Amino acid sequence: MKITDVLIGAAVGFAAGYAVKEACAQKDVSPEKALKQVKSNVQHRIPVNGSWIHMNPEHYEKNHVDYDVYRGGISSNEDGQTKQMDFVVDAKTGTILELDKQ
Template sequence: MKTKDILIGAGVGFLAGYALKEYTNKDQISPEKALKTVKENIQDHIPVNGSWIHMTPESYKKDDLEYNVYRGGISSTKEGETKQMDFIVDAKTGTILELTS
């Protein structure tokens, strides 16, 4: 019965940790969703060939306001020329705060 007790304890611990992680991250969207939002918003204006995003949000200050943000980038090829653009997106809403080439 000791093995059974250990497995039950490990299972309960895992579920509690997972639930706590999900509860604490509710106020932020996932980095994958933030990247998808950025690509959807700029796809009509800029053809996107590649993209990347940092998986860990960071603190960012703009116009005396504090944000938790994800940083990332996209690459675009237009008329044979590849261009790299960096973006900063709000981790709560997915709003693009900055897009620079």
């Protein structure tokens, strides 16, 4: 067995291990994707006219469970009036944790 074969094998093994680690690492959902998911989840119930989201995740605790979340809001027209709704969405999964009318 040549030393070059060992070095090539080690390099390939290292590269494969790094690729698997990166693929398995759970990454945050982007704020844009989280906002898009919220809008698509509520669109069938209320028509969304406007929306916003904080770009930086923040710490949030609900039912003694810690989350990193994005906060945002959506607006809609109901009965000729603009209604505002605030939401809290999990930054890891994009799951809506809270959706409150104002």
